[in-house]
Amino acid sequence: MTGEYALRRDELQSSARALAGHDYHALWLDHVLAAATALACGDPWRALLEWQRFLRRIPRFVPLRLRDYADGVLRALLTATGSEPEHPQAGDPGFVGRLVGYLSGDRQTWLGLREVNPHDGRLLPVIRLAATHLAAAEAQHPADLLKVAGRLRRLELWGPAAAALSGTREILLSRRTVGGVKRCDEQLADIEQQLERRVAWYRRGDLPTSTYVRLTPREHEAAALAAQGLANREIAEELHCSTRTVESHLAQARAKLGVSTRGELAELQLLGGTRASARRSGARSAASGQALG
Structure with missing residues (x-):
């Protein structure tokens, strides 16, 4: 729950093996680490399942203070999954609730961090x-968000890291910073690849921040014609608009798809239709060689 569990996993497991009754300690720790991993991936449902298994197996002689803390984590996970609506009299969800909300992507709970220094x-x-992270997102500072994303990735807090990168991407997309959008896409794709390698149950696209972007009909038409090799002037004639409008459509399409050249547009094979979509996370790798639209 500290956000440093991944860096200390080996140390914790070694400590568990050195204790009397190490088989039981190893079992409990497996559930705790599995819950932490699920929460770090933004999956409170799987975290809840592992935490319930942990609670069913812990011995009765656990000190009351620790049992109360474990029950508090359970309540926070139940709230995060919607299994138990938050009681009106509960007030501030406290440290555990705010942390679970942040890791699981519950922005309402996350906003409880607004006053935190x-x-x-x-x-x-x-x-x-x-x-x-919250301060940088509200201030619309992409550079600060990228720094936060890097630190979150080092802690293996994948869900919040992807949220920070997705937030950065949205800001850069609105500013039509194609290169920056592409770098965000590459980092999001890298997170997906690492999770596929490290987490047995993870499937690409499970991160809660993995969303889709859509081209407008005109952006799709302009991008499809550009992918066929037409110059901007020829596209303008085809679409009965100005060259500057074509440039605007292409800039927005490239930013949304995370590509920077006509050749990369051609790789995406934008075919007929009125709309095209691509994964925010790893748009090129997910869409290359496939027909969109």
């Missing part, structure tokens, strides 16, 4: 990082 050294690093 990201420079408060008394807070766990993941809470300070989440507060920095």
Whole structure:
């Protein structure tokens, strides 16, 4: 829950093996780490399943304080999955609720971090990082969001890292910064590839921030003609509009699809139809060689 579990996984497992009754400790730790991994991937349902298994197996002599904490995690996961509506009298969801909400993508809970000082050294690093993430997103600072994404990736907090990259992509897309959008797509694709290698149950596209973008009909038409090798002037004649309008359509299409050249548009094989879509995460790798539209 600290956000550093992935960096200390080997240390925790070694400690568990050194304890008396190590088989039980290893079993409990497996459930805890599996829940943490699921939450870090933005999957509160799987995290809830693993946490319930953990609670069913822990011994009765666990100190009450720790049992209360474990039950608090359970309540936070139930709320995050919608299995147990948050009670009106509950008020502030507290540290556990805010952390679970942030990792699972529940923006309403995440907003509880608005007043958190990201420079408060008394807070766990993941809470300070989440507060920095929120501040950068609200201020629309793509450079700060990219820094946050890098730190989240080092902690293997994949869901929030993908959220930071997706937020950066949206800002850059609105500013038509094609190169920046492409770099975000590459990093999102890399997160997907790492998860496929490291997490047995993960399937590409499971991240909650994996969304689709759509070209408008005119963007699709302009991009399809450009992919066929037509010059902007020829496209303008075909679409009965100005060259500047064509340039605008192509710039927006390239940014949405995460490509920068006509050749890359051709690789995507934009065929007939009125609309085309591509994965935000890894648009080129997901769409290359396939017909869109």
